Structures are given as structure tokens and as C-alpha cells.
Amino acid sequence: MTRIREHGIRVVGDVHGDLNAFRHATATERFVIQLGDLVDHGPDSAGVMELMLDLLEQQRGLFILGNHDRKLGRALEGRRLRRDPPLEETLRQISLPEYEGLPERIYRAIDQAPTWLRIGRSLFVHGGFHTAMLSHSSVPGLGEMSAPLSRALFGETTGRMQPDGYPERRLTWINRIPEGMTVYVGHDRRSTDGRPWRRTGRLGGTAVFTDLGAGKGGHLAWIDLNEP
Template sequence: MIPAGVPLRVVGDVHGDSRAFALAAETDRYIVQLGDLVDDGPDTPGALAIMFRLIDEQRGMFLLGNHDFKLARGLLGHHVTGDAVERTLAELPLSMHKRTLQEIMDAPAWVATPRALFVHGGFHPAMRRQPPPPFPTRRPDPLLARALFGQTTGRATEAGRPERLLDWIEDIPAGITVYCGHDRRSQDGRPYIRDNASGGRAVFLDTGAGKGGHLSWMDIEPV
């Protein structure tokens, strides 16, 4: 899925911040966007248009995030709720519906390389051994749910959001870096980096684009 031997720019959750995404796209590096292109921010159609251009020019790809997944379900005619997705469905031009649905359904839930793994929500060791499944017609299976939603407990926080754990970081093998979004763990506006005792590393690139924060990205050499 990622061209071999090319330098990369790994971009966190865009959430409709097309202006920042346009800046991130101004590079000769191949762009790997970690999912959640859509919802919340001011210009989801613009963010999608940038991603489509990168795909057409073979200069980038995006992973399947939980917001992208929900939007695709809405475009398929399933009942979806939430202010963000409802606004996106209202704002998305009819001319973009077919392309948006196809690209989201084609987006992989994770990509593994010898020294890195790219995923939206959370890691599981099985992702190193098997390819991501096709876009589900029913509820995501446990592995896909981990990729989309991270490690959840089934409980809600005081803010009413799903409670998420980071126990999965301890399962990252030595020498492997997992690049993910979804969880806004940063306390200083920079990507949050956490190592485990075995020498595995997790890099969280969601710094709140489209949600009152800003877009972050990281340039890395071929993986």
C-alpha cells in the first residue's frame, strides 16, 4: 500500500481542516494520513478533495478512521446519528458522494511495514500477521474495532465519551513504531510519544485539528 523506499509524511486526524491539510500536502514526501479526514472542522469537502488529488497523483493514501467509517455508513443509507456526521452529510455535494464512498470503502484499516505500523485507533499484534479486512457490511469484528476505536472498556468518561485504555502499547514488539491518531493524548500541542519496556513505541498524532487544536504531522524516512 505504501511505495517502497520513499520518505513519508505521516499526518494526524484532519477532521475537515482543509487549510491545514493543504499545508501538510505541500511536500514531495508520500503522505500517509491516519484517518478521520472528515467531520467537525469547517471544510470536510475540501479535505476530501485534497486527499482525492493525492490519491490520483499517487502521492498519498489515508487509513480508515471511525469518523470516515460512520460517514460511509451514512452514504450507504444506514441510520447514523451525531451532529458531526449529520452536518457532513448535509454539506457534502452530491457530486462527491460516489467518490467519497468508494475511497472510504477502499481505505485500509492498517498498514504494516517491517519497522512500523500505521493505524487510526489502536494496535493489536495480529495486525502484524494479517491484512486488514474489507469494509464491513455489519458491525466491525474485534480486530477492526481495535483499529477504528482503540481499546475501549464499554464505559463512558465523565465527559460522556467512551473510556479508552492504552494497554495495547505494551504489546508493540521491540523495534516497531505504531503511528496512530484517534486519541488526543498530547498535553503540549506536539505528538504524544510513549515507549514500552520492550522497546516498542507509539506515536499519537491527533492534536485536535478541526476541534479547537491544530493539525500535526511527522516526516520519517523509508520504513
């Protein structure tokens, strides 16, 4: 892409409806790669999606599909989902009269969003890395679930639940990242110092966790790359 060659990339972590922070993050000449979970929890998911759609139409950025974005897409398909107050609020916002036509535009964007993206020695995905991502193209996020798609959306889980009600996650996938490759993810809030969290695996590859809690009491993270 011409913009990437000329200006580089800005990698943006989970937004979760934090429109003001997302405006700051996207005020750049760089090509924006947002790592998913644009919606739910924060104050203005409709505004965030409208801004993201503008970036797509202007060819200034794209978003990797996150689990919250997928859930919104499935709701817009008319699927019956279990009760989810953050999702219900997002659906209410995007259905307001001032956003006429927005649900249809959002659905088309979610349906077409990549579930992972590789550029050079960098791989961008929401939840976690799977070795199949090295040899297979991104799969449709609203389609049939597979091991790579599950990893892309949800990371790697142990099958147990944490006290907070969320699945317990593990990070053994970091050890499968090849040497010289960096995987940029959101989804999993690991930082303890307010900066993206980096870990190197046994093969020498690196994972960078960008979720710093935007829309959930934390803040939005972004990283600028000149040579992905």
C-alpha cells in the same frame, strides 16, 4: 512505492475538516499517509475529502480508515444511524451542487481504504494496535466488525463512559508492540505540549499519538519519516 523510496513518508494525524492545515501538510514531495478521521467538526470536510481524493488519484498519498470516515461511509450506504450533527453537516457539505459526484467518489475511497498498513518496522492505524495486525492483512472497514477492526477504528476501551460522554480508553495495547516497531496512531488526543505523544511499552515497541485536535480547537500534526 517509488515516491516513498525517493522522498520518504509524511504521516498526518486527524484532520476533522481543517482544510487550510491539510493543504499545508500535503504540500510536500513525500508520500502522505493520513491516519484517518478526515471529516466532521471542522469547517470544510468536503474540501478535505476532495483534496484527499486528488492525492489518491495522483498516487501521492492514502488514508487509513478512521471511525468518523467509516461512519460517513455507512451513511452513504443508506444505513440508519443515530443523530450526529457533525456527520449531518459533512453530508450537507459533500451534497452541495459544486461537489457533484463527490459522495460517490468518497464512498468508493472509504470502501477501499486500508484499516491498517505495515511498512518495514512501522505500522499505521487510526485507533490502536492489535497483535493480529502483524500476521493478517488489513480487513475491509465497512465489513463485519472483528476484534482487530474494532481496535483499528476505536482503540481499546474500558466499557465505561467519561464525564464528557466519550468512552473511557486504555492503552495497554502499547505493551504488546514488539521491540523495534513503531505504531503511528490518531484518534486519541494525549499530548499536553502541542507535539505528538510518544510512549514505549514493556516489550520495547513505541506508540506515537498524532491527534492534536485539528478541527476541534487544536492543530494538525505531521511527522516526516525517511526510513519507515
